[in-house]
Amino acid sequence: MTAAGPLAAGSNRELFERAQRVMPGGVNSPVRSFRSVGGTPYFVARASGPFVWDVEGRRYIDYVQSYGPGILGHAHPDVVAAVRDAAGRGTSYGAPTENEVRMAEEMCARVDGLEMVRLVSSGTEAVMSAVRLARGVTGRPTVVKFAGCYHGHSDALLVAGGSGVAQQGLAGSEGVTAGAVADTVVTPYNVVPELDETVAVVCVEPVAANMGLVAPVAGFLEGLRAACDRAGALLLFDEVITGFRLGWGGATGWFGVRPDVWCFGKVIGGGLPMGAFGASAEVMGAVAPLGGVYQAGTLSGNPLATAAGLAVLARLDPEAYVRLEALVRRLQAGLTEAFAAAGVTAVVPRVGPLLGLFFAAAEPVDFDEAKAAADNGVYPRFFHGMLERGVALAPGAYEAIFVSLAHTEEIIDETVEAAAGAARDLATS
Ligand SMILES: *Cc1c(COP(=O)(O)O)cnc(C)c1O
Numbered sequence: 001m002t003a004a005g006p007l008a009a010g011s012n013r014e015l016f017e018r019a020q021r022v023m024p025g026g027v028n029s030p031v032r033s034f035r036s037v038g039g040t041p042y043f044v045a046r047a048s049g050p051f052v053w054d055v056e057g058r059r060y061i062d063y064v065q066s067y068g069p070g071i072l073g074h075a076h077p078d079v080v081a082a083v084r085d086a087a088g089r090g091t092s093y094g095a096p097t098e099n100e101v102r103m104a105e106e107m108c109a110r111v112d113g114l115e116m117v118r119l120v121s122s123g124t125e126a127v128m129s130a131v132r133l134a135r136g137v138t139g140r141p142t143v144v145k146f147a148g149c150y151h152g153h154s155d156a157l158l159v160a161g162g163s164g165v166a167q168q169g170l171a172g173s174e175g176v177t178a179g180a181v182a183d184t185v186v187t188p189y190n191v192v193p194e195l196d197e198t199v200a201v202v203c204v205e206p207v208a209a210n211m212g213l214v215a216p217v218a219g220f221l222e223g224l225r226a227a228c229d230r231a232g233a234l235l236l237f238d239e240v241i242t243g244f245r246l247g248w249g250g251a252t253g254w255f256g257v258r259p260d261v262w263c264f265g266k267v268i269g270g271g272l273p274m275g276a277f278g279a280s281a282e283v284m285g286a287v288a289p290l291g292g293v294y295q296a297g298t299l300s301g302n303p304l305a306t307a308a309g310l311a312v313l314a315r316l317d318p319e320a321y322v323r324l325e326a327l328v329r330r331l332q333a334g335l336t337e338a339f340a341a342a343g344v345t346a347v348v349p350r351v352g353p354l355l356g357l358f359f360a361a362a363e364p365v366d367f368d369e370a371k372a373a374a375d376n377g378v379y380p381r382f383f384h385g386m387l388e389r390g391v392a393l394a395p396g397a398y399e400a401i402f403v404s405l406a407h408t409e410e411i412i413d414e415t416v417e418a419a420a421g422a423a424r425d426l427a428t429s
Pocket residue numbers: 121122123124125127150151152153205210238239240241265266275
């Protein structure tokens with residue numbers, strides 16, 4: 001790896017000052033502002049594999065990885081080549097392309113029960129559209145969601161969202177009317193709720209990864225499936241993080257529980273804006289132009305995004321997941337050991353290649369427990385201890401740790417060494 005590229009315009013501090021004058025909080029997505037950890041965000045100049053470099057030339061081992069899309073690491077040569085090639089042939093047409101067909105075929109081939117998809121431009125858009133579809137198909141109004149699960153920033157789904165919503169200390173958001181959430185019911189994660197016949201859809205992150213990492217307890221997802229079947233409601237797996245990261249067949253393949261509706265994002269766009277929702281051919285038959293549920297997008301199925309997504313999926317064979325999980329196990333073991341050696345109370349929950357971190361004695365099972373563990377003031381200190389040592393974790397305690405296939409064993413060991421130092425600092429300060 002070489003040092004920083006061409007000299008960038010200014011320091012992190014200068015850029016942050018300029019940014020704050022022209023963008024709220026200096027950022028285009030709240031968590032990036034470092035509000036919950038304090039300090040000045042690093043402004044990225046470039047990235048490669050497991051690393052990002054800031055505008056001051058500092059290198060960080062990156063566990064943010066754009067909060068999920070970077071499963072191959074940054075600027076993977078296949079993805080860069082695919083995007084370059086696609087860009088030269090035009091960036092958007094407003095007409096169908098072969099790569100959209102290939103993308104949909106790839107997704108349906110991997111996920112058991114998924115027969116048709118509609119490509120959109122973000123995870124938010126995917127879930128928002130999927131909820132409309134569920135309401136259209138069932139003719140019912142109510143959406144059930146679980147506290148601490150994040151499903152994007154559409155009005156009806158922000159209530160008790162995890163991720164940045166949790167970091168801002170907001171229950172939901174100002175500017176959302178009572179009417180917009182009147183049909184949303186929020187209930188605790190890992191408890192199967194009673195459903196009545198007004199329920200159109202139960203939305204769940206099959207592994208909750210936006211309140212830190214909270215695994216589903218045994219029987220939870222199966223219980224949701226049964227409850228939805230009894231009530232005639234649809235079960236929606238929001239696989240925007242788990243999809244094509246947890247394993248070849250996403251959470252559906254991992255847990256062997258089949259929802260009625262899926263949402264995807266992050267990994268499938270390879271770092272370009274793309275999301276998708278899908279279901280059986282029967283359910284997707286309700287989507288326009290086949291049916292009466294309207295959904296559209298100028299940039300949907302964008303040629304750069306499908307080119308990148310296909311390049312990513314081509315690399316994600318079953319063996320890739322074995323490698324990714326082995327790397328994550330190594331990191332989990334190393335972090336656990338580092339905290340124990342320093343006498344720091346912490347848990348490092350893992351589901352396959354998904355990893356979390358809480359400064360608590362036990363793994364949280366719901367949002368209340370996750371909040372207590374995330375808001376005890378330890379995470380910001382650990383975060384800065386790691387950043388000083390050249391390791392970038394997410395600037396907020398509610399995010400997962402994203403390891404990529406570009407993180408080698410050596411990089412993991414370097415991370416663990418940094419963690420040992422940061423943990424010692426926690427114990428002594
Ligand atoms: C990130 C995320 C979303 C929203 O996706 P965007 O592309 O940020 O709009 C929705 N659901 C889950 C589970 C997510 O992690």
